[in-house]
Amino acid sequence: MSDIRIRVDNKTYVLAHDTAQSHHAIADLDFIVHPHQFVCLVGPSGCGKTTLLNMIAGLDRHYEGRIDMGPAGKNPSIGYVFQSPRLLPWLSVRQNIEVVFAHTPPTGLIDSLLESMQLLDAQQQYPERLSLGMQRRVSIIRAFAINPDILLMDEPFVSLDAPTARQVRSLLYSLWLKRPHTVLFVTHDLREAIALADRLIFLSPSPMRVLSDIEVPIARDQRHDESRIERFRERLLQNHPEINGLL
Amino acid sequence: MPSSGRFRNQLLAISSIALLLTIWQLLALALHSPTLPTPAVVAITFWQAVLSGELPYHLGVTLLRLLVSFSLAMLMGCAIGVVLGKNKTLDAFFDNWLVIFLNIPALVTIILCYVWFGLVESAAILAVVVNKLPNVIVTIREGARSLDKDLLEMAQNYRFSKRKTFAYVIWPQLHPFVMAATRSGLALIWKIILVVELLGRSNGMGYQLHIFFQLFDVASLLAYSFAFVAVIQIIEVGFLKPLDRKTLRWRR
Numbered sequence: 001m002s003d004i005r006i007r008v009d010n011k012t013y014v015l016a017h018d019t020a021q022s023h024h025a026i027a028d029l030d031f032i033v034h035p036h037q038f039v040c041l042v043g044p045s046g047c048g049k050t051t052l053l054n055m056i057a058g059l060d061r062h063y064e065g066r067i068d069m070g071p072a073g074k075n076p077s078i079g080y081v082f083q084s085p086r087l088l089p090w091l092s093v094r095q096n097i098e099v100v101f102a103h104t105p106p107t108g109l110i111d112s113l114l115e116s117m118q119l120l121d122a123q124q125q126y127p128e129r130l131s132l133g134m135q136r137r138v139s140i141i142r143a144f145a146i147n148p149d150i151l152l153m154d155e156p157f158v159s160l161d162a163p164t165a166r167q168v169r170s171l172l173y174s175l176w177l178k179r180p181h182t183v184l185f186v187t188h189d190l191r192e193a194i195a196l197a198d199r200l201i202f203l204s205p206s207p208m209r210v211l212s213d214i215e216v217p218i219a220r221d222q223r224h225d226e227s228r229i230e231r232f233r234e235r236l237l238q239n240h241p242e243i244n245g246l247l
Numbered sequence: 248m249p250s251s252g253r254f255r256n257q258l259l260a261i262s263s264i265a266l267l268l269t270i271w272q273l274l275a276l277a278l279h280s281p282t283l284p285t286p287a288v289v290a291i292t293f294w295q296a297v298l299s300g301e302l303p304y305h306l307g308v309t310l311l312r313l314l315v316s317f318s319l320a321m322l323m324g325c326a327i328g329v330v331l332g333k334n335k336t337l338d339a340f341f342d343n344w345l346v347i348f349l350n351i352p353a354l355v356t357i358i359l360c361y362v363w364f365g366l367v368e369s370a371a372i373l374a375v376v377v378n379k380l381p382n383v384i385v386t387i388r389e390g391a392r393s394l395d396k397d398l399l400e401m402a403q404n405y406r407f408s409k410r411k412t413f414a415y416v417i418w419p420q421l422h423p424f425v426m427a428a429t430r431s432g433l434a435l436i437w438k439i440i441l442v443v444e445l446l447g448r449s450n451g452m453g454y455q456l457h458i459f460f461q462l463f464d465v466a467s468l469l470a471y472s473f474a475f476v477a478v479i480q481i482i483e484v485g486f487l488k489p490l491d492r493k494t495l496r497w498r499r
Contacts, residue, residue, distance in 0.1 A: 080404045
């Protein structure tokens with residue numbers, strides 16, 4: 001697994017109902033993500049973060065630029081936690097996870113993931129009978145289960161109430177500690193970003209580009225300490241006035 | 248109280264049918280005309296037609312035609328409907344064709360098929376298929392247009408094969424539309440197939456009904472009709488309803 005080099009020179013949308021007008025979404029975006037790094041992309045809503053993830057996942061190819069994922073010919077596998085859970089409603093929780101495997105999944109893997117996300121009892125349920133928080137956890141398991149080279153997460157905790165979000169976040173975090181994939185995590189919650197990431201990339205409103213790129217020096221075993229995260233956040237906002245307007 | 252509720256429903260169904268039979272019986276007695284036989288006469292006629300083997304033969308022939316033409320129309324209609332639903336250019340191009348074919352009277356296609364291809368079995372089947380096909384296409388196209396893009400992206404991201412995408416993502420979403428096309432299709436084909444047989448075949452229900460019409464044999468006419476209604480009910484209750492229940496159990 002090598003570096004991911006993201007260089008998008010230009011990404012323009014044609015507005016659906018008015019073909020004469022277009023929306024300049026991304027301009028001169030350029031950064032590199034190292035293997036096993038947990039990177040949080042922080043930016044205002046509507047700035048094009050989801051578009052960027054879709055481009056990295058190869059779901060959107062209409063742009064000028066290059067996204068390099070290592071040696072040519074070898075497609076890295078990608079686990080994608082979309083903003084909405086996107087589960088197949090006609091499959092049970094367990095089938096929703098099994099279905100993303102090309103071959104029979106290794107025995108015990110799904111069980112242990114279900115257990116770590118506290119979903120073992122719900123595995124035979126259909127998604128529509130579950131709460132949104134549970135559905136999100138299923139979609140996180142689905143992304144983890146294939147043991148991807150890259151994990152893309154698009155505000156996976158948005159619209160969850162605070163205690164549920166905190167719980168799912170810490171479950172995700174412990175999963176990642178066990179198996180540190182390369183993660184690109186989109187959020188506009190700075191505290192969440194500091195608690196999770198090795199590195200924060202702040203993005204401007206559209207046309208989107210990198211505003212600042214900041215390492216988070218807090219040790220992994222001190223991330224649960226909210227006062228440390230709060231101190232780092234205040235210092236960050238003081239030293240980098242350019243990100244103040246984003247949040 | 249599910250069991251007593253079911254009992255109540257059965258009681259309601261039985262009494263409503265009993266009422267219908269009573270009205271029929273009274274009407275027949277009052278009119279006292281050979282053109283409206285009593286239920287008992289129809290029942291006896293039915294039984295004799297079954298014993299002689301005539302009714303099973305003609306019903307079987309019609310059912311076979313139904314099965315062949317229905318399968319052809321559904322298969323082709325699903326394929327074309329999906330293509331048109333996913334391709335805007337093709338859809339815009341062929342939309343006019345669809346409108347024209349939807350509005351040609353069934354009788355016209357039947358006559359044209361017989362004129363062009365002769366009074367043969369394939370012409371009869373073709374006539375039914377051509378009548379049914381536009382309906383299936385329009386229904387399935389609606390389903391294909393409303394496919395969830397989010398789920399398709401999910402499938403693409405997790406590298407579902409074409410077969411897997413169809414089986415797990417597309418087909419379950421098309422299913423309600425296919426069922427709708429099946430139901431409306433059976434009702435439509437039943438009606439068309441009788442006209443097709445009446446005009447150009449020498450067996451089947453339509454042919455028999457034509458003979459009864461010429462003989463003014465209303466008892467046989469009604470007996471055959473009830474056999475028909477019974478078969479439709481058997482298909483609905485024995486096949487379509489269980490299929491619905493099985494495939495829609497994930498719904499809340």
